[in-house]
Amino acid sequence: MSAHLLLILPLIIPFVAAVAALLFARWPTVQKGINIASMGGILAASLGLLSRITEQGIQVTTIGDWPVPFGIVFVVDHLSVVMLIVSAIIGVAVAVYAVPDVDDARVRFGFYPFFNLLMIGINGAFLTGDLFNLYVWFEVMLISSFVLIVLGNTDEQLAGAVKYVVINLVSSLLFLSGVGLVYGMTGTLNMAELSLALSEVGQPGLVTVVAMLFLISFGIKAALFPLFFWLPASYHTPPASVSAFFAGLLTKVGVYALFRVFTLLFTQDVGYTHTLLLWGAGLTMVTGVLGAAVQNDFRRVLSFHIVSQIGYMIMGLALYTPLAILGGVFYIVHHIIVKANLFLVSGVAKRLRGSFRLKSLQGLYAYHPWLATLFIIPAFSLAGFPPLSGFWAKLILTIAGIETGAYWIVAVAVAVGLFTMFSMTKIWVKAFLPGGGGEMADAVSSMGLGTRVMYVPIAGLAALTIMISVFAGPVYDLAERSADELYNSSEYVEAVLNHEESAADAGPRPGVDGRPGRVHAR
Amino acid sequence: MRFSVILRTAARLLVPLILLFSVFLLLRGHNETGGGFIGGLVAGISFALYAIAYGTAASRESLRARPQRLMAVGLGIAVLSGLLPLFGGGTLLEGIWVKWGGLKVGTPVLFDVGVYLLVIGLTLVIVYELEEHNPGLFPQSVAPE
Numbered sequence: 001m002s003a004h005l006l007l008i009l010p011l012i013i014p015f016v017a018a019v020a021a022l023l024f025a026r027w028p029t030v031q032k033g034i035n036i037a038s039m040g041g042i043l044a045a046s047l048g049l050l051s052r053i054t055e056q057g058i059q060v061t062t063i064g065d066w067p068v069p070f071g072i073v074f075v076v077d078h079l080s081v082v083m084l085i086v087s088a089i090i091g092v093a094v095a096v097y098a099v100p101d102v103d104d105a106r107v108r109f110g111f112y113p114f115f116n117l118l119m120i121g122i123n124g125a126f127l128t129g130d131l132f133n134l135y136v137w138f139e140v141m142l143i144s145s146f147v148l149i150v151l152g153n154t155d156e157q158l159a160g161a162v163k164y165v166v167i168n169l170v171s172s173l174l175f176l177s178g179v180g181l182v183y184g185m186t187g188t189l190n191m192a193e194l195s196l197a198l199s200e201v202g203q204p205g206l207v208t209v210v211a212m213l214f215l216i217s218f219g220i221k222a223a224l225f226p227l228f229f230w231l232p233a234s235y236h237t238p239p240a241s242v243s244a245f246f247a248g249l250l251t252k253v254g255v256y257a258l259f260r261v262f263t264l265l266f267t268q269d270v271g272y273t274h275t276l277l278l279w280g281a282g283l284t285m286v287t288g289v290l291g292a293a294v295q296n297d298f299r300r301v302l303s304f305h306i307v308s309q310i311g312y313m314i315m316g317l318a319l320y321t322p323l324a325i326l327g328g329v330f331y332i333v334h335h336i337i338v339k340a341n342l343f344l345v346s347g348v349a350k351r352l353r354g355s356f357r358l359k360s361l362q363g364l365y366a367y368h369p370w371l372a373t374l375f376i377i378p379a380f381s382l383a384g385f386p387p388l389s390g391f392w393a394k395l396i397l398t399i400a401g402i403e404t405g406a407y408w409i410v411a412v413a414v415a416v417g418l419f420t421m422f423s424m425t426k427i428w429v430k431a432f433l434p435g436g437g438g439e440m441a442d443a444v445s446s447m448g449l450g451t452r453v454m455y456v457p458i459a460g461l462a463a464l465t466i467m468i469s470v471f472a473g474p475v476y477d478l479a480e481r482s483a484d485e486l487y488n489s490s491e492y493v494e495a496v497l498n499h500e501e502s503a504a505d506a507g508p509r510p511g512v513d514g515r516p517g518r519v520h521a522r
Numbered sequence: 523m524r525f526s527v528i529l530r531t532a533a534r535l536l537v538p539l540i541l542l543f544s545v546f547l548l549l550r551g552h553n554e555t556g557g558g559f560i561g562g563l564v565a566g567i568s569f570a571l572y573a574i575a576y577g578t579a580a581s582r583e584s585l586r587a588r589p590q591r592l593m594a595v596g597l598g599i600a601v602l603s604g605l606l607p608l609f610g611g612g613t614l615l616e617g618i619w620v621k622w623g624g625l626k627v628g629t630p631v632l633f634d635v636g637v638y639l640l641v642i643g644l645t646l647v648i649v650y651e652l653e654e655h656n657p658g659l660f661p662q663s664v665a666p667e
Contacts, residue, residue: 008614015601022594064615 004061006052007074009045010084010123014038018116028107032099035112039091042119046084053081058485058495060129068499069190075129075496078482079329083126083256086333089464090248090340091119093457097344098241100450101351106151106239114151118144118245125253129496131189132179134257135172138221142168145250148242149234160234167230171220178213185210192496195264195489204268211266211273215280218261222254224314225284228307232291235306236299236356240347243299247306248340252332255313259328262317263486264493270320277318282412285311289419298346298356298431301423302339305382308416309335315413316397319404326476326483327396333475334389334468338378341461345375348454349431361431370455372432377462379428381469383421389468392476526575533575540568548638558634562641569642570649578653581646589646596639603632 017038024030053059058077062068076084095115102111121141128134150161183189185206186197201207216227223231231251235243258277266273288308295301313335316328346356348371353361365372381388394417401410468475485491544565551557573581585592606629607616619628 004613005608012601012605012614015597019594019598019601022590022597025588025590025594062613064617065613 003052003056003059006045006049007059007061007076007127008063010042010049010088010127011120013041013045014116014119014123017041018113018120021112021116022110025108025110028104031107031112032095035098035115036092036095038116039088039095039119042123043085043088043092046081046088049076050081050085053078058492060496060499062499068496069188069193072133073129073190073192073496073499074127075192075492076127077485077492077495078478079256079259079486080126082329082333082478082482083252084123086336087119087122087126087249087252089461090245090336093340093344093461094241094245094248097244097347097454097457100448100453101239101241101347103152103239109151110147111151114144114147115245118148120144122249122253126256129191131182131191131194133189135175135179138175138253138257139172141250141253142172145246149238149246151242152238154237157237160237163230164234167220167227171217174213174220175217178210178217181206181210181213190496191260191264192493195493198265199268207266208269208272211262211269212276214261214266215258215273215276218254218257219280220254221251222258222314223251223284223307223310224280225287225307225311228284228288228310231307232295232300232303235303236297240299240343240350244340244343244347247302247343248336251306251310252313252336255310255332258314259317259325259486263320263325264489267489274318274320277314278406278409281311281314281318282409283311284308284314285412285416289416289423292423293419293426296358296430298349298358298361298427299343300356301358301427302342302346305420305423306339308420309339309382311416312394312397312413315409316400319397319400319406319409320487321400321404322480322483322487323396323403324400325486326479327393327400329479329482329486330396330475331393333479334381334393334465337461337464337468338381338390341378341458341465342375342382344454344458344461345371345378348451348458351451351454358427358430363432363434365432366434374455374458374462375432376428377465379424381465383424384417385421387469389465389472392469392472530575533571537568537572540571541565544568544638548634551634552631558637559641561634562638563645565638565642566645566649569646573649573653578650582650585646589643589650592639592643593647594643596636596641596643598636599639600633600636603629603636606632 017034020034021031024034049059053076058075060076061074063072063074066072098111098115118141121137121139121144124137124140125134128137146161146165149164150157179189182194182198185201186194188194188197198207218224220227220230235246237243238246262273262277285308288304288306288311292301292304292308295304309331313328313331316324316326316331318324349361349364350356352368352371353364355361377388381390384390384394394413397413398410401407401413544561546561547556547564548558548561549556551561569581569585572584587595604615607613607618610618612618617628617630619626
């Protein structure tokens with residue numbers, strides 16, 4: 001299979017699936033099948049990309065056969081492919097879970113077409129090597145997520161969606177302004193070329209200002225302190241399938257963008273930008289975990305924990321050593337799987353007991369011990385209990401922090417880990433253990449076929465968590481390769497800029513450095 | 523809602539004209555200002571006008587396809603135009619051009635036709651949906667007084 005086809009398949013598959021789902025708008029069953037096939041196809045294509053990259057290094061392709069700095073490039077390095085694979089895994093899990101979870105009314109109003117469109121946006125963001133194109137994929141992602149979050153039209157959903165939509169529009173506006181300024185400074189939006197051009201701009205102050213625009217914009221999307229408040233206000237409102245998908249992936253696309261931009265583009269003034277990121281990371285961890293402590297709704301507790309966990313990932317980026325970035329990437333992988341799984345568990349609990357409130361769930365363990373077991377695995381992993389995956393992720397970050405001498409952030413990270421344990425224990429005690437209430441007698445609810453189907457993806461993701469825990473090696477290796485490529489961005493830059501020379505009809509072009517006039521900063 | 527004779531008579535003349543104009547816009551987009559998006563909007567307007575004059579039931583009937591289906595077909599054509607070059611060993615969305623007499627026709631035209639259908643479908647989903655949730659916005663029956 002040609003590299004070009006392999007690179008565009010993660011976009012083509014969901015696009016075709018969205019069209020097919022629209023065509024079969026009146027047959028929900030067909031749509032469900034199409035969706036599962038589509039997500040499976042994306043997973044297969046992503047795994048194919050992984051093997052291609054392991055053999056041949058960073059893969060680059062152009063769209064519409066425009067030569068490199070002018071046209072849009074798709075670039076896949078290890079970080080991209082890891083993100084593609086993990087998001088496809090969540091896609092498959094949620095596609096199966098949604099079969100019983102999403103009602104027919106929602107399906108008729110386009111749940112599956114928009115689910116696939118959301119996947120296009122996410123995959124596009126991971127694939128693109130062009131800053132403006134990244135903006136476009138963010139918009140594709142946001143517009144589909146707007147639809148998914150209000151689909152069903154309940155008052156609660158609309159209230160949550162207003163906050164979600166407004167703050168994300170602000171974020172997009174800042175992103176677009178940043179893109180405009182970057183183009184004005186350098187005359188290019190190709191990220192590889194920008195990586196060289198930005199260091200040639202004579203005004204480091206201006207570059208830092210633009211970096212801050214991107215930090216705020218992606219910070220909103222990634223739910224970084226102090227821009228996270230929209231997340232706990234909206235993620236608990238849609239059906240569990242949607243909130244699991246959002247919780248697992250959407251904020252992580254923002255994190256991915258931060259990783260990409262602050263390793264490839266804005267590394268001129270690391271002392272300033274990355275120190276700011278480190279403060280942001282610390283405060284994000286603390287506020288998130290404190291927010292979770294006072295919540296009494298299953299999904300709200302989990303939502304605040306997304307915020308606090310984002311802090312760990314950004315901590316890896318902010319410390320900016322190869323080991324720290326490795327820790328950050330490992331944390332992203334671990335977190336996406338675990339967090340999506342916890343939301344899926346909350347959906348089953350809701351289905352069994354009719355509520356997300358911890359008090360009304362009380363005593364689940366007595367009647368559904370398997371659900372309790374499946375909750376314990378991701379919950380303890382999230383809290384960083386050895387030997388589960390969260391422990392390794394936190395361990396790597398802690399070591400990286402001590403190595404760089406940033407003791408305070410290590411202290412914060414460890415303390416927040418303890419508080420996370422407290423929150424998970426709270427859910428365990430309140431929702432799963434029997435309480436003092438006398439409503440236990442009528443608590444036995446029958447398990448329909450639908451609920452059994454919902455156990456399948458939960459068990460699968462829990463098994464994957466254990467795999468990452470026990471056989472952490474392969475994931476560690478992938479994270480290490482990603483971190484190396486991110487830390488030494490020259491590999492990425494060379495792969496993209498050398499691609500133009502191999503392109504069939506690209507004429508002879510001067511080297512990147514000998515191109516007067518490209519950088520026209522005054 | 524009362525039917526307006528003036529509106530009905532005007533609509534009968536205007537609808538075909540507007541449709542024709544929308545196709546003109548679509549084709550003009552090949553080399554000049556215009557294109558599938560604006561053409562689709564204009565075509566959507568003609569069906570909306572018909573709905574205002576004769577009711578959504580009549581408008582739906584004259585469309586002969588569900589607007590959702592139109593959207594799906596439009597999207598499908600657009601995807602196809604992007605994928606076609608792949609079969610000839612090209613890249614995604616690369617233009618393939620055929621000389622047809624003095625006329626150059628290529629995949630971008632196909633893409634525009636896809637957008638055209640998609641936009642008509644989208645506009646009409648919204649217009650018809652508005653009517654369903656606010657009965658009385660447009661006349662309900664096709665029968666004149």
